[in-house]
Amino acid sequence: MNNNNLHTEKEDYAKQLSVQSTEPTIGDTIYTIERVLNQVENRLADKLVLDELAEHVHLSKFHLHRLMRAATGLPLMEYIRARKLSASVNDLLALGKQTTILHTALAYGFDHEQSYIRAFKRQFGLTPAQFRRGRTEITLVERYDTTFLNEIRSGVVFEPTFVMRPKSFYAGRKATIGIAENYERYTANTHGVSFFYSEYPKIPNNINPGVYIGLTLYPPECSPQATDYLTSAEVSSLEGLEQEWDTATIPAGKYAVFKYIGRFHPEHLTIHHLNDIWNYMDEWIMNSSYEQADGHHFEYIDAAIAREDYCEADLYVPIRDRQKS
Secondary structure, eight states, X not given: OOXXXXXXXXXXXXXXXXXXXXXXXOOOHHHHHHHHHHHHHHTTTSOOOHHHHHHHHTOOHHHHHHHHHHHHSSOHXXXXXXXXXXXXXXXXXXXXXXXXXXHHHHHTTOXXXXXXXXXXXXXXXXXXXXXXXXXOOOOOOOOOOGGGOEEOSXXXXXXXXXXXXXXXXXXXXXXXXXXXHHHHHOHHHHHHHHXXXXXXXXXXXXSSTTEEEEEEEOOTTTTTTEEEEEEEEXXXXXXXXXXXXXXXXXXXXXXXXEEEEESXXXXXXXXXXXXXXXXXXXXXXXXXXXXXXXXXXXXXXXXXXXXXXXXXXXXXXXXXXXXXX
């Protein structure tokens, strides 16, 4: 991330400490996604329900739904329907007028011809009959390719999405976190958990109640041995807050947002997970046309979707087009 000294220091400490995850091996998340995808492909003619798929891979329905939506960009049942409709197109063309639309509908698990026609039109913008006799190009949904996913310590990190954020304000408690100490004692975790349960509810002007922001700043006087870490909430205004709370103002800018989903509660998202995610993010940025824009990044965690076996965290990195040398 455009902060080579900080990143090198993190890598050095990780090597010195020979950090090993203390979590039990719960299974390969990408393999779990593959099992779901294979089940969908093998049963395009059947009626698949969320409960059945969740039981097949031993996940809660909630976890499976969030995981597959993060991967495919669609709610799981919408993805299944899109795959059925996309696969049915070959039959519509190959069989010509030798079979009926009803036959195709039944072959792909639709109860009625009209339900298939409505779904087809909603997906592709025209009816199956119009497609068969016309010259309109349609966009298919192919089987999702998991080679774009990256396994990270009992979870998976997804390729980034991109957002433009306006100028934003944060209030909370700031601490200078030594990198070595954080690796050994999970200092940032301790600050974050303590702050969220004891002080977070007291912050005025909170615009996203329940959303925790872990804002990491790279002040020149601290790097490369430490960073400033603001455990915080995003607020609508800093007016009247600066005497009681530590605050930060972040200018408007473009961000790459990397989503991480793990099989544990967000309270257990440690520096070891984050370091592996950062390594992936560093590599992604180095191979992209972007560079990090400013000396900060932050974690966005919504407590409303946290579960004992489910962690979802969005990591925001400010980016800009790479400067030509």
